[in-house]
Amino acid sequence: MNTAAFRNETRDGWSCIQLPRRVDVSNARAFVDLVRAEVDAGNISVIVDFTETEAIDSTALGALIQIHKALVARGGTLRLASVGDGVRRVLAITRVDRVFTMYASLDDALANEPIPGAP
Amino acid sequence: MKPEAPSSSGHTILVVDDTATNRTLYQTVLEKAGFTVRTADSGPHALESIARDLPSLVLLDFIMPEMNGPEVLLRLRADPRTARLPVVVLTGSAEPDHIDQALEAGANDYITKPVNAKILIARVLSMIQAERSREKAFSLQKDALLEELEEASRVQQAQLPDVPLRFGDYHVTGLLSPSGQVGGDVFDLVPTEDERLVAMLLDVSGHGTASALVAAETRAELRTLLSGRSLIEAVKRQNARLAVRQTGKFCCLAAVEIEGERVRILNAGLPPVVVLRGRRVVREIWGSGMPLGMFEESPYELEEITLLPGDRVVMLSDGLTEPFGRSDDSMSAVERLSLWPSVREVIPNAIELRTRIADLVRASAPELRDDATLVLLQRTGSTRSTLRLAARPAAIAEAVSWVVEQAPEWADLVAIDHGLTEALTNAVVHGALGIESTGRESETFTDYLTLANEMPNRPEFSDRTIELRVERTASAFGIRITWEGAACPPEARVTGSGDEPLRSSGMGTRIIQSFFDRVVWDEDGYGVELWTHDPADSSRG
Numbered sequence: 001m002n003t004a005a006f007r008n009e010t011r012d013g014w015s016c017i018q019l020p021r022r023v024d025v026s027n028a029r030a031f032v033d034l035v036r037a038e039v040d041a042g043n044i045s046v047i048v049d050f051t052e053t054e055a056i057d058s059t060a061l062g063a064l065i066q067i068h069k070a071l072v073a074r075g076g077t078l079r080l081a082s083v084g085d086g087v088r089r090v091l092a093i094t095r096v097d098r099v100f101t102m103y104a105s106l107d108d109a110l111a112n113e114p115i116p117g118a119p
Numbered sequence: 120m121k122p123e124a125p126s127s128s129g130h131t132i133l134v135v136d137d138t139a140t141n142r143t144l145y146q147t148v149l150e151k152a153g154f155t156v157r158t159a160d161s162g163p164h165a166l167e168s169i170a171r172d173l174p175s176l177v178l179l180d181f182i183m184p185e186m187n188g189p190e191v192l193l194r195l196r197a198d199p200r201t202a203r204l205p206v207v208v209l210t211g212s213a214e215p216d217h218i219d220q221a222l223e224a225g226a227n228d229y230i231t232k233p234v235n236a237k238i239l240i241a242r243v244l245s246m247i248q249a250e251r252s253r254e255k256a257f258s259l260q261k262d263a264l265l266e267e268l269e270e271a272s273r274v275q276q277a278q279l280p281d282v283p284l285r286f287g288d289y290h291v292t293g294l295l296s297p298s299g300q301v302g303g304d305v306f307d308l309v310p311t312e313d314e315r316l317v318a319m320l321l322d323v324s325g326h327g328t329a330s331a332l333v334a335a336e337t338r339a340e341l342r343t344l345l346s347g348r349s350l351i352e353a354v355k356r357q358n359a360r361l362a363v364r365q366t367g368k369f370c371c372l373a374a375v376e377i378e379g380e381r382v383r384i385l386n387a388g389l390p391p392v393v394v395l396r397g398r399r400v401v402r403e404i405w406g407s408g409m410p411l412g413m414f415e416e417s418p419y420e421l422e423e424i425t426l427l428p429g430d431r432v433v434m435l436s437d438g439l440t441e442p443f444g445r446s447d448d449s450m451s452a453v454e455r456l457s458l459w460p461s462v463r464e465v466i467p468n469a470i471e472l473r474t475r476i477a478d479l480v481r482a483s484a485p486e487l488r489d490d491a492t493l494v495l496l497q498r499t500g501s502t503r504s505t506l507r508l509a510a511r512p513a514a515i516a517e518a519v520s521w522v523v524e525q526a527p528e529w530a531d532l533v534a535i536d537h538g539l540t541e542a543l544t545n546a547v548v549h550g551a552l553g554i555e556s557t558g559r560e561s562e563t564f565t566d567y568l569t570l571a572n573e574m575p576n577r578p579e580f581s582d583r584t585i586e587l588r589v590e591r592t593a594s595a596f597g598i599r600i601t602w603e604g605a606a607c608p609p610e611a612r613v614t615g616s617g618d619e620p621l622r623s624s625g626m627g628t629r630i631i632q633s634f635f636d637r638v639v640w641d642e643d644g645y646g647v648e649l650w651t652h653d654p655a656d657s658s659r660g
Binding site: 058095096098 | 322323324325326367368369371387388389390391405406407408409410413417437441444445446447489
């Protein structure tokens with residue numbers, strides 16, 4: 001599976017995965033595979049960075065839920081950073097925004113300083 | 120055996136070798152056999168040549184400076200356009216490791232040096248013929264698959280309910296436009312044995328056959344669950360079922376449950392369901408719970424509303440909102456697709472609607488193309504609402520507020536406010552005081568207020584009742600005001616055939632007349648009935 005579209009680095013013990021401009025049916029599977037590989041390697045603290053992401057489709061949303069469940073099952077944590085307006089709307093209409101903790105930036109996610117008022 | 124000319128003609132071989140004499144040798148041999156030959160002197164040049172024009176086969180030297188054969192192969196295999204391009208690698212006979220490396224990097228075959236011309240031609244032909252057979256088999260498979268998908272698409276469309284459907288005063292229609300042959304969107308209209316109708320729109324995540332299967336299954340199971348169960352109970356059960364299956368798919372759902380006068384709306388993950396009245400949005404119903412199948416439990420809630428004649432409910436899949444840039448902006452779709460309710464066209468013309476959606480899809484970016492589905496529900500018929508009030512000053516404000524709520528878009532709000540205030544004042548005055556027409560000239564509104572303020576506990580201020588009744592259809596509404604115990608004003612009764620001009624000396628009636636199309640006295644002369652017509656509708660011509 002081609003995971004080249006996703007940049008992955010480790011910072012302060014967190015696997016930080018930066019998503020591309022759009023995550024949809026064409027690359028969502030690769031995203032899941034990448035995170036699963038991290039989880040299998042014992043890296044269960046994951047930050048998904050949406051800085052460059054303008055849109056996600058329903059397949060990508062499903063991928064986020066799958067990842068969330070896989071991490072929770074292992075006692076891990078998933079944080080979402082720099083979620084832009086377009087993605088936020090998708091999370092809001094599906095009420096999935098209640099599931100995730102969101103952060104204004106990757107640094108805020110590392111420092112565990114969530115967006116005030118966010119779920 | 121001499122190769123047959125038709126087998127080699129029309130095929131282009133790219134020869135890649137850093138040694139000029141080798142390139143010339145292979146080129147000569149292959150051209151004599153009928154092939155068209157291009158050459159490249161390095162790996163990067165070979166990749167450039169392939170990117171410009173895909174050859175039928177690549178003859179690739181193993182050892183080259185800058186980029187060797189396996190490196191070129193890895194690049195080719197990583198690119199979907201060249202992942203299956205036939206490549207024959209030339210290796211030295213004394214280097215068995217090279218053969219392993221070449222095959223591991225994705226070579227289809229190898230030839231050891233020094234190259235025998237007959238073996239070279241035979242291997243190249245064999246490889247090309249194998250590729251041709253594979254392509255043919257793939258093409259047949261693809262055709263069969265496309266045929267199956269077309270059949271599946273026909274079945275999916277045929278399984279949709281017959282529309283438009285009339286259910287009492289409600290008219291419902293729906294339209295599905297899949298982005299591919301089959302899609303994860305579907306809509307359904309489910310009449311139940313206990314005389315409910317559930318109209319629902321389902322949007323399963325992803326696209327294609329897998330999503331279509333989950334959509335069909337969810338729809339069928341919801342149909343079964345709705346028998347003898349409320350909408351919300353059926354949805355909760357179906358959510359749990361889907362979550363347990365862990366298909367990786369989830370189902371966004373919007374549904375409207377009609378039961379007599381009551382209409383309940385549920386949204387789980389779709390763009391807001393909108394209720395339109397005239398040119399106004401009277402309600403937006405956002406998702407209360409998560410899409411079905413995400414988690415075993417989710418807090419689904421119904422919103423109950425009263426639909427008035429002419430009101431329209433619009434349910435949309437996100438394939439109709441995302442092209443406008445905001446997945447949660449249902450109103451952009453309503454505007455662009457002209458989905459506002461119309462009295463003259465209760466159900467929009469299906470062909471026009473499909474054309475509008477097709478135009479929208481064409482105008483959107485390819486990456487935003489998604490299944491596009493909508494369900495429209497419009498109420499017709501008439502409604503009657505009644506309010507009874509004690510004949511007290513506070514009744515005026517309460518009555519005005521209530522009537523405005525019943526028919527806010529029908530007439531100028533200020534006019535209604537003024538007209539009703541006058542009418543209600545009249546009602547309160549005459550109802551409370553029991554004023555007969557003969558005595559009304561000496562009893563005025565001011566007198567009444569004085570009395571009411573001075574003696575609020577007088578029995579006549581509480582035992583008289585004013586009744587307001589609002590009746591509306593999609594194109595008109597009327598207000599009837601009656602008050603008990605006071606024949607007021609009897610001299611305003613319409614007499615004879617009705618040719619006689621309306622006479623009224625009631626305090627508010629003349630003002631009311633100026634605001635509304637007509638005023639009709641109640642049959643017993645104890646009240647006024649006001650009718651007006653929808654100005655928005657008449658302006659549509």
